[in-house]
Amino acid sequence: MSLTHPAADLWTLISGIADETPQAPAFVHGDRVLSFAELVDCAKRAAQGLADLGVGPGDRVALWLPNTPAYPVLLFACSRLGAIAVAVNTRYRAVEVADIVDRSGAKVLACAPGFRSIDFLAILADIEPNALDRLSALVTVGDEPTSIPPAIERLRRVPFERLLSRPRLGVNHARASAPCNIFTTSGTTSAPKFVLHRQGAIAGHAQQVARSFGFAAPGTVSLSVLPLCGVFGFNQTMATLAAGRPSVLVESYEIAEIARLVERHRPTTMFGSDDMYARLLDAVPGDRPFPSIKWAGYAAFNAALDDLPEKAEQRGLVLCGLYGMSEVQALYSVQPVDATVARRKKGGGVPTSPLAHIRVRDPDNGELLGVGQPGALECAGPSLMAGYYGNDKATAETVTADGYVRTGDLAELDGHGGFTFLSRMGDVLRLSGFLVNPLEIETHLQKLPGITGCQTIAVARPDGVRAVSFVILAPGTSLDEAAAIAHCKRGLANYKVPLRIFAIDDFPKTPSPNGFKIQRNRLRDMALERLKS
Numbered sequence: 292m293s294l295t296h297p298a299a300d301l302w303t304l305i306s307g308i309a310d311e312t313p314q315a316p317a318f319v320h321g322d323r324v325l326s327f328a329e330l331v332d333c334a335k336r337a338a339q340g341l342a343d344l345g346v347g348p349g350d351r352v353a354l355w356l357p358n359t360p361a362y363p364v365l366l367f368a369c370s371r372l373g374a375i376a377v378a379v380n381t382r383y384r385a386v387e388v389a390d391i392v393d394r395s396g397a398k399v400l401a402c403a404p405g406f407r408s409i410d411f412l413a414i415l416a417d418i419e420p421n422a423l424d425r426l427s428a429l430v431t432v433g434d435e436p437t438s439i440p441p442a443i444e445r446l447r448r449v450p451f452e453r454l455l456s457r458p459r460l461g462v463n464h465a466r467a468s469a470p471c472n473i474f475t476t477s478g479t480t481s482a483p484k485f486v487l488h489r490q491g492a493i494a495g496h497a498q499q500v501a502r503s504f505g506f507a508a509p510g511t512v513s514l515s516v517l518p519l520c521g522v523f524g525f526n527q528t529m530a531t532l533a534a535g536r537p538s539v540l541v542e543s544y545e546i547a548e549i550a551r552l553v554e555r556h557r558p559t560t561m562f563g564s565d566d567m568y569a570r571l572l573d574a575v576p577g578d579r580p581f582p583s584i585k586w587a588g589y590a591a592f593n594a595a596l597d598d599l600p601e602k603a604e605q606r607g608l609v610l611c612g613l614y615g616m617s618e619v620q621a622l623y624s625v626q627p628v629d630a631t632v633a634r635r636k637k638g639g640g641v642p643t644s645p646l647a648h649i650r651v652r653d654p655d656n657g658e659l660l661g662v663g664q665p666g667a668l669e670c671a672g673p674s675l676m677a678g679y680y681g682n683d684k685a686t687a688e689t690v691t692a693d694g695y696v697r698t699g700d701l702a703e704l705d706g707h708g709g710f711t712f713l714s715r716m717g718d719v720l721r722l723s724g725f726l727v728n729p730l731e732i733e734t735h736l737q738k739l740p741g742i743t744g745c746q747t748i749a750v751a752r753p754d755g756v757r758a759v760s761f762v763i764l765a766p767g768t769s770l771d772e773a774a775a776i777a778h779c780k781r782g783l784a785n786y787k788v789p790l791r792i793f794a795i796d797d798f799p800k801t802p803s804p805n806g807f808k809i810q811r812n813r814l815r816d817m818a819l820e821r822l823k824s
Contacts (some may be wrong), residue, residue, distance in 0.1 A: 320536065379400075562613075648672060746811065
């Protein structure tokens, strides 16, 4: 299907391409190549198999799977059935998996118990046997292990290959308005919320990203490293599909394996974190280690890698900052490829869709702010969620009356039709009446030898709100707290200087599809405890 003809729903998105170029590769996984015609055929058969298990329009199917062809096959099978695919983070463990399956009311859970890179079997073994009782069946991808955990022993287990042996489902329930995907937020203080998207929003965003990012260009190959259970990896792969181009599915996050696949498949684009690119550049020698990659989308998570885009550019790798979240989808905006590296390295950018709108609001008085004024970011556009599944209260709190999502992020308009992401609003420190991005303090501290990681939070003290920093040290080094504080006093305004700096072994974290998020509330509690002593 041409990108000039909008796809109303997910099924139309892939079936149109399969009609025009049936033998074009859709996915590459190991030595297997799955064409668009085969993708459609497998999805129709899997849809009939799921229907045999009682799945119909509006029912939920939990996909707890790595990046293998089974994931998109089951996703599109759900779209044809009008069912909702629930993305379950592959980093989640027993309690989290049981909670999501239960609260979503999933009828079927698909998983890969024998998968080599993630020990799904051990996780299933830790689930309470009755926690999955509401499931009608478990779809197992790959070989089933000889030892069956009690949690799934009583469940009806259906091999994925058996679904593919069923006849093709004739009826098509795919609609633009049909809910199709639930992504889980990675909240650090409460149970994940269920972000619900409709087929029209997913398909339309995929086509728009494909147009905007130039994915329809001949020879485009996308390396899908990021997990499909998160919007970052999901939207990259969907946009590549929408362009009728192949995605190489990467099921392992091992740097050596990623480097091998880059060498073998010569992708033109890939997406990932700053940490991933830094490790790849370290692992692969040469002046131009990745010559096939035209440009790569990246997210900056590690303040210690602030100069990575400059270093990458010196070796021919062009990195572009992005912005997205489950509620507005990933790849909502991107920094222009032809911009200076100083601009390109920042999160945010220009919205991908011409119908998207952004604004920045003063978090205290609600007034709209102008260029260069930090405030609360609000986003609108066709890629927005339908709402939080089963949580109307949270939806009303997040979506404004005129259809903007309150992102919870601190940002500023950039004067180029876009914005610059600064930090999470919950991470922002208000010190001496000023909004302070903790990254400023953290980056400054990480200039000191021996400090490899830093997180800064604010705590209320009798003399006002003060910053407290936690640092991780390189092996064999120690913290000279007085010297570190003196270093801050030399380079930062007085109100930004940490009251205390504590060395810890690791930061408290919670899993998310693209890595781990720091539990800053835990750090705040730790700071208060240590300040008592």
